[in-house]
Amino acid sequence: MSIIQIESLKKTYRETEVEVHAVNGIDLSFEAGEFAAIVGPSGSGKTTLLNLIGGLDSPTEGKIVINNTNISNLSASQIIDFRLWNIGFVFQAYNLIPVLTAKENVEFIMHLQGRKKQEREQRTKDLLTSVGLGNRLNSRPSQLSGGQQQRVAVARALASKPKFVLADEPTANLDSKSTENLLDIMEKLNREENITFIFSTHDARVVKKAHRVITIEDGKVVSDERK
Amino acid sequence: MANINLQMAWRNIWRNKLRSSVVIAAITVGLFGGLAASGIMKGMVMDMIDNALENTVSHIQIHDEHFIDNSEVVFLMKNSNILVQKINSEPEVEAVCERTKAFGMASTASKALGVMINGIEPDKEKKVTKIYTKLTDSLSSYFTTEKKNRILISQKLADKLNAKVKSKIILTFQDYDGNLTGASFKVEGIFKTQNAMFDEQNVFVRKKDLDRLLNMPANTSHEIAVLLKDYHKTPEVVDKLKKITSYHIEAWNKIDPYLELTTSLTGFMLLIFMTVILLALGFAIVNTMLMVILERTKELGMIMAIGMNKRKVFIMIMQETTLLTLTGGILGILVSIIFITYFGKAGIDISGVAQGIEALGYSSVMYPQLSLTDYLQVIVMVLLTGIISSIFPTIRAIKMKPAEAVRMD
Numbered sequence: 099m100s101i102i103q104i105e106s107l108k109k110t111y112r113e114t115e116v117e118v119h120a121v122n123g124i125d126l127s128f129e130a131g132e133f134a135a136i137v138g139p140s141g142s143g144k145t146t147l148l149n150l151i152g153g154l155d156s157p158t159e160g161k162i163v164i165n166n167t168n169i170s171n172l173s174a175s176q177i178i179d180f181r182l183w184n185i186g187f188v189f190q191a192y193n194l195i196p197v198l199t200a201k202e203n204v205e206f207i208m209h210l211q212g213r214k215k216q217e218r219e220q221r222t223k224d225l226l227t228s229v230g231l232g233n234r235l236n237s238r239p240s241q242l243s244g245g246q247q248q249r250v251a252v253a254r255a256l257a258s259k260p261k262f263v264l265a266d267e268p269t270a271n272l273d274s275k276s277t278e279n280l281l282d283i284m285e286k287l288n289r290e291e292n293i294t295f296i297f298s299t300h301d302a303r304v305v306k307k308a309h310r311v312i313t314i315e316d317g318k319v320v321s322d323e324r325k
Numbered sequence: 326m327a328n329i330n331l332q333m334a335w336r337n338i339w340r341n342k343l344r345s346s347v348v349i350a351a352i353t354v355g356l357f358g359g360l361a362a363s364g365i366m367k368g369m370v371m372d373m374i375d376n377a378l379e380n381t382v383s384h385i386q387i388h389d390e391h392f393i394d395n396s397e398v399v400f401l402m403k404n405s406n407i408l409v410q411k412i413n414s415e416p417e418v419e420a421v422c423e424r425t426k427a428f429g430m431a432s433t434a435s436k437a438l439g440v441m442i443n444g445i446e447p448d449k450e451k452k453v454t455k456i457y458t459k460l461t462d463s464l465s466s467y468f469t470t471e472k473k474n475r476i477l478i479s480q481k482l483a484d485k486l487n488a489k490v491k492s493k494i495i496l497t498f499q500d501y502d503g504n505l506t507g508a509s510f511k512v513e514g515i516f517k518t519q520n521a522m523f524d525e526q527n528v529f530v531r532k533k534d535l536d537r538l539l540n541m542p543a544n545t546s547h548e549i550a551v552l553l554k555d556y557h558k559t560p561e562v563v564d565k566l567k568k569i570t571s572y573h574i575e576a577w578n579k580i581d582p583y584l585e586l587t588t589s590l591t592g593f594m595l596l597i598f599m600t601v602i603l604l605a606l607g608f609a610i611v612n613t614m615l616m617v618i619l620e621r622t623k624e625l626g627m628i629m630a631i632g633m634n635k636r637k638v639f640i641m642i643m644q645e646t647t648l649l650t651l652t653g654g655i656l657g658i659l660v661s662i663i664f665i666t667y668f669g670k671a672g673i674d675i676s677g678v679a680q681g682i683e684a685l686g687y688s689s690v691m692y693p694q695l696s697l698t699d700y701l702q703v704i705v706m707v708l709l710t711g712i713i714s715s716i717f718p719t720i721r722a723i724k725m726k727p728a729e730a731v732r733m734d
């Protein structure tokens with residue numbers, strides 16, 4: 099059974115007189131354990147689609163069912179809680195709270211969940227170690243490179259034990275070495291811990307690593323290939 | 326949660342060191358200004374009240390009811406000596422004295438002025454009021470000779486009448502039967518209290534001299550003054566005395582309603598001062614926090630996107646605002662405590678800059694003071710300012726749409 103079911107999804111932005119169909123009728127489903135890339139040129143609707151799946155935005159039409167919950171039926175405060183417990187997020191930038199250290203950033207989301215101190219600390223250490231930052235626990239984001247920051251963000255996204263992780267162009271601001279490194283870590287987590295990743299990109303090197311590539315153009319899926 | 330939240334709030338405050346320092350400094354200075362001014366005012370007022378009670382008013386006074394409105398010699402209290410004895414046996418009472426009072430003219434060759442002539446029993450009066458400690462001229466004495474018709478006048482009156490110790494002063498007044506009478510008094514001493522108005526209007530003679538001249542019936546007087554061991558007990562003692570006598574009993578705050586008014590006014594002034602100052606500071610705080618929210622749009626959007634609910638965002642911003650406000654508040658209060666404690670002992674001499682302040686009944690050396698309650702009240706007000714100031718910025722923050730905040734463009 100799929101963890102995410104998307105049916106006839108549409109999102110239309112109305113700016114003055116012009117209507118923009120950012121997502122224009124998408125049907126998709128994702129299984130647990132996928133490592134899927136959403137690919138498309140800039141403006142094709144990747145961010146809009148991920149924001150809809152993540153419950154950050156609400157669709158104009160269609161529905162998204164996550165683990166048997168139609169997220170359009172959730173109230174504004176329910177959806178925040180739903181995100182906290184079910185979805186891990188990695189954004190392109192501004193992922194981390196600058197005044198908190200790497201360790202505190204990862205712990206922060208578990209604070210929000212009200213997890214116990216001992217669990218928080220153990221999990222934080224484990225996660226930061228698994229993204230290769232076991233020695234940077236007490237560094238502030240400003241003391242970390244872009245790639246390291248994104249790895250902290252991945253650790254943070256996993257800390258809440260989500261059903262899946264959404265990553266919107268996580269490598270867009272990274273050099274090719276960091277890009278490869280981040281993707282390797284994500285893939286390892288996918289392989290070893292069966293973490294579901296759905297990420298967007300327009301970087302060919304990233305696309306290569308994906309196990310499933312969904313190409314969208316003008317808000318529509320034009321191809322959906324599994325490797 | 327509390328711990329990391331406060332840490333986060335504290336670190337967030339110092340993200341913009343200059344801006345936060347300016348806000349904190351403004352709060353510190355504002356509070357210090359308000360508290361120091363209030364403390365000085367309160368110190369002056371309390372000093373004035375202490376002086377007034379010690380030197381002249383005492384804690385409780387008893388008169389014939391009519392004497393209050395119309396100080397005529399005929400409105401006297403009979404058997405006042407017995408009443409004095411009864412009052413003296415009350416445990417709360419420190420001392421009691423009785424006085425004969427007559428309004429009259431004091432004149433010398435150069436001038437004549439209207440005065441209240443207080444006929445006192447020097448030894449008993451000594452225990453109730455401190456006039457005897459207020460003698461200025463080195464030749465002054467306090468009814469030490471047994472000779473008849475001696476008088477104490479104030480420095481102020483002495484200057485106006487052009488009189489000195491040993492000068493003769495003619496007192497003219499109406500006696501008990503309504504006949505105009507008078508006598509010559511020799512100045513025995515010159516006094517000066519902090520209350521220039523009191524000084525100008527009052528002279529002191531022996532009660533037995535005045536009684537004889539007035540033709541007063543035996544064992545009568547116009548005024549009984551009571552000094553208590555603890556003036557906070559005044560209301561209870563007033564109630565007790567009401568059972569003993571039907572004459573009119575007044576507590577110090579009613580004897581001189583100005584004292585009562587000033588006391589309650591100082592408390593009220595602190596409130597007004599602080600409200601105005603904190604209101605102004607509140608605007609600065611709101612403005613700062615709005616800037617903070619604007620700067621952190623992306624960050625706040627991200628935090629909400631990953632699952633921080635509105636209640637927690639609200640608390641987060643409120644904690645930061647309150648912490649910022651409280652930092653300035655505590656600094657301001659600390660500086661004020663140091664200032665008020667130091668100068669409360671050392672005193673601030675303002676005679677150089679405020680000539681004539683003594684004429685208003687205030688002392689020219691100020692001893693600022695504030696009570697613990699005053700400080701606590703201000704801390705609560707600062708806390709409220711922080712909380713109230715955070716409401717508007719927080720509403721701004723939680724209205725943000727995370728989807729827009731996390732978009733890259």
Ligand SMILES: Nc1ncnc2c1ncn2[C@@H]1O[C@H](COP(=O)(O)OP(=O)(O)O)[C@@H](O)[C@H]1O
Pocket residue numbers: 111112113118119120138139140141142143144145146147
């Ligand atoms: N808030 C918005 N208001 C109006 N148009 C928007 C808004 N967000 C996105 N769009 C438009 O929707 C389309 C899809 O954008 P987006 O999902 O960001 O694409 P991608 O992430 O693939 O670059 C674009 O044409 C973009 O201009």
Ligand SMILES: [Mg+2]
Pocket residue numbers: 144145146266267
């Ligand atoms: Mg995008």
